[in-house]
Amino acid sequence: MQVVNISPSVAEAVSQVRQSLTEKGFTIFADIDHQANAEKVELELAEARTLIFGNPMAGTKLMQKDITMSLDLPLRLAIVNNAGQTQLVHQTSEDYTAAYQVEGHPVLEKVAGLFAALTAELSD
Secondary structure, eight states, rough: OOEEEOOOOHHHHHHHHHHHHHHTTOOEOOOOOOOOHHHTTTTTOOEEEEEEOOOOOOHHHHHHHHHGGGGGOOOEEEEEETTTTTEEOOOOHHHHHHHHHHHHHHHHHHHHHHHHHHHHHHHO
């Protein structure tokens, strides 16, 4: 797992990531607002959002190699406020390689590139 400090607020980062993913051709399947869900049950939680997104062309190729990877697909990333610092949190290609039989798969290079690009966009 990689945790990266980023400049924008949680709301700003979510907006930027959603726009970037859409422009890159990804489908956003869900945007989970954990803080709002906590409030519904009268609990407090720092800002925390999870985006679930993917591209069936890429994800299917990984699952063809190891069907159990369906547990971690579509891809997810979290944008959280951790003690006043906004952070981007996501799994790395190494995490997927350690958990599944997908070592060296070309789609993993694209996943790594995607997360690197998102991190760079949010760090400017």
